[in-house]
Amino acid sequence: MIPNVLSIAGVDPSGGAGLLADLKAFSALGAYGTGVVAALTAQNTQGVTGVQPVPAEFIAQQIDTLFADVRIDAVKLGMLGTSDVVATVAAALRRHGVRRLVVDPVMVSKSGHHLLSPDAVAALKQELLPLAEIITPNLPEAEVLLGGAPIRSLADMRDAARALHQLGPRIVMLKGGHLDGPESVDVIDDGVTQTELRAVRIVTKNTHGTGCTLSAAIAALLPQHPDPLDAIRAAKDYLTAAIAASGRLSVGSGHGPVHHFHDLWQVSPSPGRR
Numbered sequence: 001m002i003p004n005v006l007s008i009a010g011v012d013p014s015g016g017a018g019l020l021a022d023l024k025a026f027s028a029l030g031a032y033g034t035g036v037v038a039a040l041t042a043q044n045t046q047g048v049t050g051v052q053p054v055p056a057e058f059i060a061q062q063i064d065t066l067f068a069d070v071r072i073d074a075v076k077l078g079m080l081g082t083s084d085v086v087a088t089v090a091a092a093l094r095r096h097g098v099r100r101l102v103v104d105p106v107m108v109s110k111s112g113h114h115l116l117s118p119d120a121v122a123a124l125k126q127e128l129l130p131l132a133e134i135i136t137p138n139l140p141e142a143e144v145l146l147g148g149a150p151i152r153s154l155a156d157m158r159d160a161a162r163a164l165h166q167l168g169p170r171i172v173m174l175k176g177g178h179l180d181g182p183e184s185v186d187v188i189d190d191g192v193t194q195t196e197l198r199a200v201r202i203v204t205k206n207t208h209g210t211g212c213t214l215s216a217a218i219a220a221l222l223p224q225h226p227d228p229l230d231a232i233r234a235a236k237d238y239l240t241a242a243i244a245a246s247g248r249l250s251v252g253s254g255h256g257p258v259h260h261f262h263d264l265w266q267v268s269p270s271p272g273r274r
């Protein structure tokens with residue numbers, strides 16, 4: 001059966017991150033995509049120029065109306081913005097008994113714009129992390145969640161991943177995109193075992209929405225793999241290939257998007273050629 005997957009996230013009109021990117025990743029990976037808008041942004045590949053919140057009650061209404069009709073097999077959370085919205089979404093997920101939940105604790109955009117109010121961090125830790133099957137923080141987000149020391153090495157990442165597991169999710173995927181080095185290494189911790197996923201660091205500006213795309217890919221694949229680690233590995237392979245193929249797109253002059261449909265679209269012949 002084709003899984004129905006939901007993203008609750010912000011809208012990036014440039015389509016590289018947020019809800020629009022999530023729907024592309026769902027579609028590329030064999031899931032039927034649905035979406036609840038949790039925030040609006042004015043944004044392009046160069047930066048975020050504004051954020052408009054969506055009233056929490058209306059987010060609850062979107063979720064309740066969707067669940068009243070549609071079977072949802074997995075949920076991914078992205079930008080939520082405020083503590084009000086975090087609490088509302090957590091209550092809705094509990095109300096609907098959501099079990100396959102991927103939480104991407106989005107806090108700051110690639111261009112440096114704050115996307116989560118500081119008081120929402122406490123709500124995120126208390127209400128959402130314990131509900132999550134998988135959380136996917138990047139290094140700055142992990143530092144905020146742990147309220148402590150900077151994470152500067154793979155050894156620091158291993159300690160941080162174990163500490164994040166104590167906050168309640170079943171699996172932590174700590175992303176290493178923000179470290180330097182020839183490889184981008186992510187550390188996965190399920191409370192018992194740590195696994196490292198390594199990928200060659202691709203030299204490109206096109207990393208807008210890598211985190212959104214990865215967490216959406218995991219949500220799309222979780223219902224299709226009995227072992228969540230297999231879903232995570234397949235999602236990571238999908239993302240790495242999407243970054244590698246990003247040069248086939250020409251979208252904006254800042255951090256461009258990854259190519260979500262790299263595996264599905266033929267490379268088009270140049271005009272006039274047969």
Ligand SMILES: Nc1ncnc2c1ncn2[C@@H]1O[C@H](COP(=O)(O)OP(=O)(O)OP(=O)(O)O)[C@@H](O)[C@H]1O
Nearest residue numbers: 110138175176177178184201202208209210211212
């Ligand atoms: N240049 C790169 N080459 C290969 N993999 C990368 C590269 N940059 C990031 N990744 C991988 O992409 C995923 C997302 O990592 P990153 O740390 O960039 O997330 P993020 O900061 O949340 O992204 P976003 O800004 O989109 O929210 C991770 O699996 C990371 O290892």
Ligand SMILES: [Mg+2]
Nearest residue numbers: 106138211212
């Ligand atoms: Mg991110």
